[in-house]
Amino acid sequence: MIRFLAALLVPLSALAAPAVIEPWPLPVGTAAAQPSLSRSADGALNLSWIERSGSGHRLKFARYAKARWSETRTIAEGDNWFVNWADFPSTTQLPDGTLWAHNLVKSAKGTYAYDVVLYRSGDGGKTWSTPIRVNDDGTQTEHGFASLWPWSKNELAIAWLDGRNTGGGSHDAHAGHGDASGRMMTLRAAVYDGKGRKTAEWPLDASTCDCCQTDAAVTANGPVIIYRDRNPQEIRDIYVTRYVDGRWQTPKPVAADQWRIPACPVNGPALAANGASLWAAWYTGSGNTPKIRLAYSGNSGGAFLPARTIRTGPAVLGRVDLTADAGGAWLLWTEESAEQTLWLKRFGKNTRNDGAPILLARLKGRGHGTGFTRMQQTAQGLYVVWTDIIDGKPTLNGMHLSP
Secondary structure, eight states: OOBGGGGSSSSSOOOTTOOEEEEEEOOOOEEEEEEEEEOTTTTOOOEEEEEETTTTEEEEEEEETTTTTTEEEEEEESSSSSOOOSOEEEEOOTTTSSSEEEEEEESSSSSTEEEEEEEEESSSSSOOOOESOOOOOOOBBBEEEEEEESSSSSOEEEEEEOTTTTTTTOOOSOOOTTTOOOOEEEEEEEEETTTTTTEEEEEEEEOOOOSSOOOEEETTEEEEHHHHHOOOBOOOOEEEEEEEETTOOOOEEOOOOOBBBOOOOOOOOOOOOEEEEEEEEEOOGGGGGGEEEEEEEESTSSOOOOOOOEEEEEEEEEHHHEEETTTEEEEEEEEEESSSEEEEEEETTOOOOOOOEEEEESOOOOOOGGGOOOOEEETTEEEEEEEEETTTEEEEEEEEEEE
């Protein structure tokens, strides 16, 4: 299904280069898509994905630990979900072992009327709670592109794009552009305790891009959220907000790309942290040229060094992901010309001590059908999951890159 390059078996450099790159068998059925990976404190990996179920869908889950997969479980299923190539479910695991997952459930018949819903498991994913609706504003509007992370040993944090002010309009059709009408997509965050009760909620940005993914990372100095902002001039650059000294800081741009686009590119940023080291990666079309950019912060996102352009040209699709360790970070992205391809590249702390790009895989699928590739890192190496389209059906694939 995937043609791997023999050249991938050749080490890149002394900088944490993978010694072996091999397929990673996944415990999934047919017609599976929208994968997501999260890592627990003990180094295990949590995989979630969506499968068709009659006229509806199932959110599936399996845990990978000590080179073995757990039994596959169903987190939830329904025939009223909003299932989308770019806005996919995810999981996270708290230090106390509690698992959380999220997906999107329709709130009305309108195309963009749906809510963010959480599920909780206290027994390692064997059983899951009834749905917990995150947005309780009562509007039949769009809520999605959520990011989950541990807030404390037994508390969950979640950030999401919230359309309560949009009046249910279609993407980028909202009037106002930051004026008194306030009809814009917003960024919000909340915290849930060990019993699934919301204990805090904050509005973080009153005007964001409508449908770009968010991401979050926990640094040595607290959590950071990254997202695509939207100003009255339709500049849609990448911003971060940090939680410092008990409050969320005023959002700041990671870099001044000055990308003016009167529509959402559906191409969100990625964030990864190790201690006070923080990497941010994103797609931009500034200067009418598609490109991927990367920036590094050595003080938990307080300030970023000047961003580097990593890849440029018409083949660049973006769809980035990041993972970090003590020595640096790995960046993953997608390109498409004659075929769609997945790429991986290593960076040091200053983003300059890097290796050559790795052509990770050639896909048969094209366009939106392949979705967003996801990646996590453990002591046993890098693990990558993605969707391909084989004979017209979505199929999940995995790859392991060992040190």
